[in-house]
Amino acid sequence: MSDDVRFDWQRKTRTGVPEVVLAQNKTVEQLVGIAQQCIERKHRVFMTRVSPDKAAAMAGLIPQHIQFHAESGTVYIGEIPIGVDLIDVGDPNSEPDTDAVSVVPRTRIAIVAAGTSDVPVVAEIEQTLLYLGERSTRYVDVGVAGLWRLCDLADELSSYPLLIAVAGMEGALFSVLAGLVPSPVIAVPVSVGYGVGEGGHVALNSALSSCVPGIAVVNIDNGFGAAALAVKMLGSAR
Amino acid sequence: MSDDVRFDWQRKTRTGVPEVVLAQNKTVEQLVGIAQQCIERKHRVFMTRVSPDKAAAMAGLIPQHIQFHAESGTVYIGEIPIGVDLIDVGDPNSEPDTDAVSVVPRTRIAIVAAGTSDVPVVAEIEQTLLYLGERSTRYVDVGVAGLWRLCDLADELSSYPLLIAVAGMEGALFSVLAGLVPSPVIAVPVSVGYGVGEGGHVALNSALSSCVPGIAVVNIDNGFGAAALAVKMLGSAR
Amino acid sequence: MSDDVRFDWQRKTRTGVPEVVLAQNKTVEQLVGIAQQCIERKHRVFMTRVSPDKAAAMAGLIPQHIQFHAESGTVYIGEIPIGVDLIDVGDPNSEPDTDAVSVVPRTRIAIVAAGTSDVPVVAEIEQTLLYLGERSTRYVDVGVAGLWRLCDLADELSSYPLLIAVAGMEGALFSVLAGLVPSPVIAVPVSVGYGVGEGGHVALNSALSSCVPGIAVVNIDNGFGAAALAVKMLGSAR
Amino acid sequence: MSDDVRFDWQRKTRTGVPEVVLAQNKTVEQLVGIAQQCIERKHRVFMTRVSPDKAAAMAGLIPQHIQFHAESGTVYIGEIPIGVDLIDVGDPNSEPDTDAVSVVPRTRIAIVAAGTSDVPVVAEIEQTLLYLGERSTRYVDVGVAGLWRLCDLADELSSYPLLIAVAGMEGALFSVLAGLVPSPVIAVPVSVGYGVGEGGHVALNSALSSCVPGIAVVNIDNGFGAAALAVKMLGSAR
């Protein structure tokens, strides 16, 4: 079956983003086959939407250099740990220093999420950004129900050259955030919700029909796509 | 054809809101027939979604006591002008006195609309409220794209016992407004928009899947329904 | 991960309804994290859409003061049992005294459901109302297929200042009930049905396009939202 | 172009209902061609969804024996006037004698419509029934908003062997009527409504997902189909 795989080795050179494997509809055999091709060529590989079961099966077959990140459902295979070759622009995991006189973002990308239910998508964005060589800062649980949370952060968020907004349900966060900051906003609708909100289509359509311009929309739950677009927008693909 | 009409004369007694005629799919002949039954019984009548053409044709056939309100597309027929028997609680058409020390709403209902395109629905709400005996105050063009417009009004809007929010496109106004005020918000989605926003379905679904509770949703463009619900909620139907 | 949570402690003061946790798309770890923040602050917390598995896992980790209500799928955490601080307006669980000379509602809210399949949503409404400090009375299995059941109750139901109607399938109950009573009706469509009725969209759309005004619609299965809206409409949030 | 027409002359013998021409998507030339074939064979013909313009154009080309019925949008061509060969079971256009001791229906089919906006579909049913040899009785404006109108008629309507219900918007009439009478109910959804109700799909889906069995559903606005089904159900096709 490995004959079925024609890996696009030159994609990074051509488009700035290397090929990433969407594991969702692939069998463990197919994923291992792709991974082995990459290991043979000493090519790093990154996989998204990997279930814990698939990750465990893969780790049993190709134990070396494989990292499964559970919160994001991603697998990274490579000799150098993911994110190690990043240019250091500060510690993205520390608390933002909101009392500082002048606001200085510690990374170039802010990820702003409406609620804790959006965390898996946030994590997929973060891990993909690390794979592509970019740190980011996470702002979770700042939905518009408590608008003060977003308004308190407005100045800090305005200092980032790029923002990624993550929201399900009605996706009002996209419009409100885009109306507060000068930088472009990538909107990632999330399939969180029920009734008319089930599947994330309301959040998607809210982002698309926003009354505020400057929103770049990607597919529902497409954390990988948002990260790749962000890197392209920053011109930082290495 | 007038035999086809069985007017529900007791509806106000039973439900608090008298029967109102939806003119959209009725012929001029049918509308005139209904009007004449009401005139004979000295019963006021109110019609919504009346096109200027239909209004002119009706005025030619039953000229007495007929009032066409063009901005809202409503027709009122009755001896006493619409709104004359209101309890006076201030002048709803004057500028809000935002510098006042303590905020006092001049009416019991605030109508908050995202943009000038929503004005026809706002007007239908206002006229229906007048027919039902209730004044209201209009706040137009306070969409979330310029959030300061809404935040500046937050205290004033919080003083109303009831708010009606009117918005098309992505309908983010519903969530943001409901997160700022203690009173219930009636959401009226408007069929303003294009692409995925065409027809008002995104605004409707945003209202329904809002992350903020306390929103009472009515059908797209249903200004009449919002007004009737408002009157019922205030317990003020006379 | 608890850094991801920014609980909106002031929401009750600002909007009249405290923040409630939608457990559906959250992990046990996230839910426990939120709960512990609340316990530390001696803040009550209420969670909806909690599966029995998640409830059991939570009870194992934070056993104190946790109550799981299986019929409604809700979890309550607080030192004082839910509903204990209610103003007593009668026993909502006794049989209605339909033979009484003058009809006196025993609570301020009647919950009217079409069938026994709607009971989980009815229970979510009841438990949320208790958390928000309001009793209610339950009328189940009064769908329009046997219209006499509803007509027999018409006078009794007309005495409530507020009604919540719960129905799946075609949702005819919303229109019929709203045509019989003077008070506003909150319509909660339920995802009971199959074929075209699957997912509750027909019931939702029936409520929205009802020929009877005065219906406040919330999202499908949104028992929590209906309860919060009811409390706001009654102005009873404490 | 007349070579394109292969009229199904034997359809009545085979299926009980003769071929009827749906004029909506046909040109005047095509309609006249069909009519002339019928006239040559001394075969009656009936056309539905004929616009006034098309009817006038046809009347100019084949003036003899052509009847246009404007309320229903139907054209009848035949030497004997439509309905003349009916068995007389009473005068369907007179007022129902509701004070009679025992209720006797004057026809075998009751057409029950929710509002005056449904009248064009009611008329298409009536005219098709006349063409197929069956009288009917019309009950218009008995929607569920004023339930008393329907309840008052319950006994009378129960005496018909067959009922045809016509309603747009949320179509609650279908369920309520079917729960009151022992005979089968044919539901004809009508494309009256706006917002989610636009196009008649909510009424259609309400009929299909009704909690009351015994409802035979036809397509939106399909007055012809309802009449043909009614005649088949009565076994009365001649």
Added chain:
Amino acid sequence: MSDDVRFDWQRKTRTGVPEVVLAQNKTVEQLVGIAQQCIERKHRVFMTRVSPDKAAAMAGLIPQHIQFHAESGTVYIGEIPIGVDLIDVGDPNSEPDTDAVSVVPRTRIAIVAAGTSDVPVVAEIEQTLLYLGERSTRYVDVGVAGLWRLCDLADELSSYPLLIAVAGMEGALFSVLAGLVPSPVIAVPVSVGYGVGEGGHVALNSALSSCVPGIAVVNIDNGFGAAALAVKMLGSAR
């Protein structure tokens, strides 16, 4: 919880069809509660969409007189076995005697199904008909892909006063069958299919937009509804 049940004991008298329990969204506790009410009153009860698990649980709690029919997913509870009180009009399970000189249907209802995948719905129709006192004859696997199967049966099928057609996928059977027989056809779309055909909506819409009149459509998979409508149409409810 049994207080939640208001069984409609008079429904058969009023509408000709007794109340039947849709088990799909009810718990075992709710179903047993309903059954016990019926057993106490010596009232037969019939349940549809009962899973084998629910049936086994019920049989453990109320073992007497309970019959589970696996092919149709129905449960019958009553002292007299289902179908015993039928008027005998022949053996519906024997091979049709197609060589007979004159065709005589052995029952009043023919159930015509496109394929073997439709058998569960066919069985629900058969069992419901038996509960309502009516036998039927089953013709399965006569889809239009092999049109000769249907054409060979045309004369035999034409002799039935009523036909019920059951089909998924594109539902062409509805139109073809209705074009061959003089009696009305009840169309039951089935949720068999994949891709665009998933869920049965194509079959449903094919039935509704058929070019052949005389088709009475019911909801997808609604075998019970088809049977109830059939009995009403035959005027045979006892």
Added chain:
Amino acid sequence: MSDDVRFDWQRKTRTGVPEVVLAQNKTVEQLVGIAQQCIERKHRVFMTRVSPDKAAAMAGLIPQHIQFHAESGTVYIGEIPIGVDLIDVGDPNSEPDTDAVSVVPRTRIAIVAAGTSDVPVVAEIEQTLLYLGERSTRYVDVGVAGLWRLCDLADELSSYPLLIAVAGMEGALFSVLAGLVPSPVIAVPVSVGYGVGEGGHVALNSALSSCVPGIAVVNIDNGFGAAALAVKMLGSAR
């Protein structure tokens, strides 16, 4: 504006079908610009979905060699009349000789249409085929409502190497025809119908979910695409 046009002159060599202009969303100026480029290069050009108004405007600006075919809404521009260079395989406009001992199709393609409303699409197929060098034979008004019409033609239709079926409403013709003939069937759904059938989506989905294999589906109303596919399938592109 003519700089905006990059005509694909080599398309016929590369794919077997020359570029054809879809006029629907183009202005008269754009169409004339394209036509003039073709005339200068002595390149024939064919346009579909041309309204009579646009055709008249074009004929005023470039009168030479322009042919408008009203029934199909097509425009042909070229020195040699359309269809003149066809290989003669008989007269496609004469009556089929159904009494012949052995059936010989007069062309290689049969176009089978359900009703006279489908004629515009049939004509677009015919004219496109002529432009591409292929005659065809038209069989109109053979829908399944009168199945005898199709069955009578079964042998004749079976003799064609390729069939194009054209139908709106429920599209049962696609399945029935494909079950009768050995050659592949191209299905062209037509936007004829109302209610659920409006826009042709039911016919499209019926073709896609047909229980009969061997159906090649094209877009709704896509007569041009069906003709181009037919020519490719016959390998006859010259």
Added chain:
Amino acid sequence: MSDDVRFDWQRKTRTGVPEVVLAQNKTVEQLVGIAQQCIERKHRVFMTRVSPDKAAAMAGLIPQHIQFHAESGTVYIGEIPIGVDLIDVGDPNSEPDTDAVSVVPRTRIAIVAAGTSDVPVVAEIEQTLLYLGERSTRYVDVGVAGLWRLCDLADELSSYPLLIAVAGMEGALFSVLAGLVPSPVIAVPVSVGYGVGEGGHVALNSALSSCVPGIAVVNIDNGFGAAALAVKMLGSAR
């Protein structure tokens, strides 16, 4: 239950493709019943969409001559192994000889798939083709993201008389491939994707609305239908 099966033994003679069993919605009992009828008549049988569980259960009941092909989910029952009676036109499993001076396809059908996730549908096509007597050549992982993969193959693919394109997500492969080759392309949309791409509807609609003519579309995941259409198009059904 075997009485429910009316196998269409003559279908191959009539339409060129023998009846194939869609196992998805059939029980093991039904499948075994069909298989035994075929074994008794010494008739080969082919089943698609067979789960491993069903295949194992069938193999336990009728062990002789049964072959389960796991990658495609197909079962073949027959004395002669599947594909043994093929005319040999080369080894379809060897690497294509892309350096050959003149390109000679080794089979008549190329299957071109966008990614490895499409392999199950590719395999269903291959196995069905073998059953129908036709070999094919597989080109997997040539999606448009790395366009060079497709362009490198353009000459080789152009030499096939027929191509089957298999793609999920946005289905751009259909248009791009059809614009590069002279032969017709059968498009098989695949239900691979998430968000708006879930279920394969975007790929389907892309194929239908392609700007390139000459694409024959089949239902989502319908590998069997594509293979049957291919055999009909090649006129090779034996």
Added chain:
Amino acid sequence: MSDDVRFDWQRKTRTGVPEVVLAQNKTVEQLVGIAQQCIERKHRVFMTRVSPDKAAAMAGLIPQHIQFHAESGTVYIGEIPIGVDLIDVGDPNSEPDTDAVSVVPRTRIAIVAAGTSDVPVVAEIEQTLLYLGERSTRYVDVGVAGLWRLCDLADELSSYPLLIAVAGMEGALFSVLAGLVPSPVIAVPVSVGYGVGEGGHVALNSALSSCVPGIAVVNIDNGFGAAALAVKMLGSAR
């Protein structure tokens, strides 16, 4: 009515893009009211989706400084002509110099459109960019049907820091273009198409579910939004 307008004068400072007026659902009176406020403040104003009729009516009322651009449907009001204050980076209207040794883009933004039907949206993008201070270069009619047109331009297009792709129908251009260039691509789906492609939803969903990352999607026909996003992405808003 001018009281209804609360122009967001600070929007450019806050978000980088000044407020632009969507004229589609506004009356001439509303548009003139907004324009006059701007003229009084010497503030430039830009309006999109202005019909020729509305533009003419506005020009009659406020003739000074008003420019209507018919191809794009935009109105510009300001003392300095639109685009005059641009930094000159070459003549965007001249032919690209494709034979140059090294490719140098003449502007920072390439607008790539699939066909001439997309020109109105292309023009709206161009005019909005000019208003926002940015030139662009137009590449029209480079759809994937003739892939050579796009491949020939690949190197030239790769030299732009930003591309805007405009396409209707199946929108394959988005994926193909994004796979060829290193810069981000803004996808603007266009409502060009018919059948399943009507309204532009297939093109939109193709862009969202593209197999190629790095695509920023905006609403259907949203040329203004694409231009605003482009300016934000370039950080060039002045």
